[in-house]
Amino acid sequence: MRYRYFYGLILSFLNHSIMKSKKIAAILLLLVAQRTNMQAQYVSPDSLHKTIAITKEDTVRVDAMNWLAFRHFQNTQYDSSQYWADKAYSRSKELNYNSGICFAFINYGNIASINDENEKMIYYSNKAIEVMQNNGNKGYLGVVYSNLALNYATSGKYEEAYRCLYKSLQLQKSADFKFGLAHCYLIFGITHLYTGDTDNGFKSIDQAISLYKELKENFLLSASYTTRGDQNLLLGNSKAAHDDFIAASQAGAQFPENSWANAAYHWSLADLAKHRGDSIKLKKNGGLSNDFYKNAEADYKTALKFFSMVDTLSLCELLNDLGT
Numbered sequence: 127m128r129y130r131y132f133y134g135l136i137l138s139f140l141n142h143s144i145m146k147s148k149k150i151a152a153i154l155l156l157l158v159a160q161r162t163n164m165q166a167q168y169v170s171p172d173s174l175h176k177t178i179a180i181t182k183e184d185t186v187r188v189d190a191m192n193w194l195a196f197r198h199f200q201n202t203q204y205d206s207s208q209y210w211a212d213k214a215y216s217r218s219k220e221l222n223y224n225s226g227i228c229f230a231f232i233n234y235g236n237i238a239s240i241n242d243e244n245e246k247m248i249y250y251s252n253k254a255i256e257v258m259q260n261n262g263n264k265g266y267l268g269v270v271y272s273n274l275a276l277n278y279a280t281s282g283k284y285e286e287a288y289r290c291l292y293k294s295l296q297l298q299k300s301a302d303f304k305f306g307l308a309h310c311y312l313i314f315g316i317t318h319l320y321t322g323d324t325d326n327g328f329k330s331i332d333q334a335i336s337l338y339k340e341l342k343e344n345f346l347l348s349a350s351y352t353t354r355g356d357q358n359l360l361l362g363n364s365k366a367a368h369d370d371f372i373a374a375s376q377a378g379a380q381f382p383e384n385s386w387a388n389a390a391y392h393w394s395l396a397d398l399a400k401h402r403g404d405s406i407k408l409k410k411n412g413g414l415s416n417d418f419y420k421n422a423e424a425d426y427k428t429a430l431k432f433f434s435m436v437d438t439l440s441l442c443e444l445l446n447d448l449g450t
Contacts, residue, residue, distance in 0.1 A: 171197045185223050188214050192229035199236050200345055208237055224261035228254045228270075235273065247277060265303030268294040272306070272313045279317040287317050308337035312350055319357055328354065348378035348387040355394055359401060367398055389432035393444065396425035400447075423448065 174197065177190040195210035211233035218226030235250035251270050258267040275290035291314050298307040315330035331354050338347035355370030371394040378387025403418030426448040430441070 169193060169197075171201075184217065184221055185226065188217050188221070188223055188226040189229070191217070192226060192233060195230075195233045196236070199233065199240075204237060204240060207233060211237070224257050225263060225266065228257045228261065228263070228266055231257070232270065232273070239277075244277060244281070248274065251277075263301075264297045265301035265306045268297030268301065268303065269306045269309055271297065272310045275317065276313045279313070279320050282320075284317065284321055287313075291317065304337055305341055305343065308334045308341065308343070308346070311337065312346065312353075315350075316353060319353075324357065324361070327357065344377045345387055348374045349390070351377060352390045352394055356397070359394075359398060364398065364402065367394075371395055371398065389429045389440075392425045392429035392432070393447075396422040396429065396447065399425065400450075 171194055174190045174194040178187050178194070181187050181190070191210045191214035195207045195214060198204070198206035198210065211230050214226055214233070215230035217223075218230060231250045231254040235247045235254070238244075238246035238250060251274050254270045255267060258270065271290040271294035275287040275294065278284070278287035278290065291310060294306070294310045295314075298310050311330045312334035315327045315334060318324070318327035318330060331350055335347060335350045335354075338344075338350060351370045351374035355367045355374060358364075358370060359367035371391060374387070374394065375391040378391065399418045399422035403415045403422060406415040406418065426444060430444055430448065
């Protein structure tokens with residue numbers, strides 16, 4: 127089960143993917159501020175800055191701050207993410223604005239996850255649950271349970287993961303929160319793949335892809351395609367894997383070059399080339415095998431450029447792949 131740097135699992139060939147699983151897991155830990163004027167669709171950082179600068183309604187400005195913190199997080203700009211999350215939290219406390227406090231806690235959990243601080247991530251999730259239960263926002267509450275489920279799944283605690291996922295699914299359907307539902311389906315798919323249930327894994331990921339397309343949430347759409355592509359590669363379906371990786375690249379094309387979406391694309395292409403090189407090597411065609419290995423090396427190096435030096439989990443595993 128080698129699902130990019132987010133979803134690795136078992137021994138030997140899969141052993142180094144465990145670190146990767148912790149990395150993209152963090153990408154998926156998020157909360158969307160769904161308001162009349164802050165819908166669950168992609169909003170660029172520039173637009174969010176403008177909203178913060180010109181909007182008079184305090185709660186709308188707080189929502190934009192939290193969104194901006196999350197977008198900076200997606201683009202591996204962690205200091206900026208922390209800065210805007212702090213501003214959103216501080217202002218939310220002044221306003222007694224529970225939704226803003228919740229969103230800030232999710233951003234704090236994201237940052238903790240990137241540092242592999244699972245206990246801190248769970249702490250912030252529980253704080254978000256506490257506030258959201260008081261606020262009665264079922265959609266937000268469901269997203270936090272999906273986040274916790276992903277954390278449990280990447281730690282091998284599948285029973286706990288499924289418990290949180292079914293709770294999230296119930297909440298999302300009750301709230302009719304499409305973004306939260308897409309998020310839940312994606313984490314369901316990942317968990318199914320971890321446990322070896324490929325059919326239901328693909329089915330859940332396809333449901334997530336459909337909803338992410340509708341919502342124009344291209345970052346997570348890209349991550350979904352990458353997940354499916356990595357599983358196809360594991361199954362030996364090279365053509366299907368290649369198609370998924372291309373779709374992931376197209377979905378992530380709008381993001382900056384330091385985005386995970388771009389890094390994941392090149393890392394995936396490198397894995398695919400390495401897979402093809404290994405296969406040809408077994409057929410005693412060393413020359414052609416070396417050509418594929420050269421392509422793999424080039425894409426590993428390209429992926430390496432997209433990671434911040436503080437992303438130690440990804441850097442170690444990517445350097446390991448490159449060294450191999």
